[in-house]
Amino acid sequence: MDLSLLLLKVMITIALLGFCSKLIQICDALILKPERIRSKLRKQGIRGPPPSFLLGNINDMKKKKKSTTSKIQPGEQALTHNCSSAVFPFFDLWRKQYGSTFMFSLGNMQILHTNHPDVVKEISICTSLDLGKPSYQHKERGPLLGHGILTSNGATWAHQRKILAPELYMEKVKDTMSLMVESSITLVNSWTNLIESEGGVADVHVDKYMRSFSGDAISRACFGSNYSKGEDIFSKLRELQEQMSKKVLFSGIPVLRHLPTKSKRETWRLEKEVHSLIMKVVKERKEGASQNDLLQMIIEGATNTDFDETDRFIVDNCKNIYLAGYETTAVSATWTLMLLASNPEWQQRVRTEVLEICADQMPDADMVRKMKTLTMVIHESLRLYPPVPVVSREAFRDMKFGDINVPKGVNVWTLMVSLHQDPDIWGPDANIFNPERFANGVSGACKLPYVYMPFGVGPRICAGQHFAMAELKILLALIVSNFSFSLSPKYRHSPALCLLIEPEHGVNLLIKKL
Secondary structure, three states: OOHHHHHHHHHHHHHHHHHHHHHHHHHHHHHHHHHHHHHHHHOOOOOOOOOEOOOEOHHHHHHHHHHOOOOOOOOOOOOOOOHHHHHOHHHHHHHHHHOOEEEEEEOOEEEEEEOOHHHHHHHHHOOOOOEEOOHHHHHHOOOOOOOOOOOOOHHHHHHHHHHOOHHHHHHHHHHHHHHHHHHHHHHHHHHHHHHHHOOOEEEEEOHHHHHHHHHHHHHHHHHHHHHHHHHHHHHHHHHHHHHHHOOHHHOOOHHHHHOOOHHHHHHHHHHHHHHHHHHHHHHHHHHOOOOOOHHHHHHHHHHOOOOOOHHHHHHHHHHHHHHHHHHHHHHHHHHHHHHHHHOHHHHHHHHHHHHHHHOOOOOOHHHHHHOHHHHHHHHHHHHHOOOOOEEEEEEOOOEEEOOEEEOOOOEEEEEHHHHOOOHHHHOOOOOOOOHHHHOOOHHHOOOOHHHOOEOEOHHHOOOOHHHHHHHHHHHHHHHHHHEEEEEOOOOOOOEEEEOEEEEOOOOEEEEEEO
């Protein structure tokens, strides 16, 4: 036989074997592996909606969401705070059909949803590196899809906890409170001028002002004298968040996950820009004088320890600060103002407290600590409208939580927004704004305090929570002591998921100067 013909046959055979091998791998990834996982869960009595090929339950979720979209028009103030039903109607339906623990699919990605309190507690306190940030979030390189710690693996998480030690971080937060006050005064002055120009009452779309305040405060606290560059970074991160919010439900679709779609190319471009902007500031900082800000603390902690991904660690932590100190604060402040506007008696109670504590002075750390009523209001706002609604973890090996054996590769989801409004935990008024429930702190607010986790819970609690709370208290204290406000007729109540739970149409308030 001719040698060239033999070689051709060998090459064809190898190509066919390679093709068949790849076909088997694809078949396993798309069909066999997901079915093996679902079979293991079914044997434990765990059920869920039947998935379709490739898409899983994505179409079911989209149809249910579309059928329950709010039809409220401006002027119809039908304020119901059942945020879970508004944002995740499909989960409500599946819970009724399958119980608090069920499974569903996002493409070929298998999700175990559990809101069973005992299981939630075990997952929350688990420190094993075998339970961590889901693999699809690593592949997406998405900086805003996790909850709390935004680093890539357990080792990095442990390293971050060492650097951002609570006592050191709290001191840094105290040092930045004067910057928060300055940013709040800027907002107060802009509203005062707007009210005067409108003849005594202004109809204000508050969302952009909350972001402006939060962006200014966090830029100054994180980047010091380079705060203007910090504003550029946070602006890009906001673009990145908006871009990624468009594909929240599509991370599990195998084909889309790997294709360089227009959306994915835009995400990659923004990721590179953010990384480049942050590292440029870091380089200037290392070459210049040391500054007393959060960026300096992160740089020193990362460079003084054994860590082989220093640049990525710094970038990830800057993103973490963005989410907790900027985006989360802005959204939470917006929701809290909406709740105070629709509950004037609590608005007055907060105002009376702030005026008694601060008198004619600007709030400082000691004053902020004494604002119990304001703290109760913020806690209740975060209960009803937790910015990040889902805690997502992946089992990197077979694990057990309570009576549930979780197979390797399963993503475990805990829906915080549902836990925060469970009548069995919070009582019959779970969907009602009632800050009084927090009069004795979180431990006295409900039967199971560990299910309240707007900033996460246990060892993986968000490192930026103290900064975010300080921002919220100072901003709201200065607003209520300078203005009275009510809901505008333009306001349309429609919570929506854009990675964070935000007002879909924003919040309009009628504001008067006191």
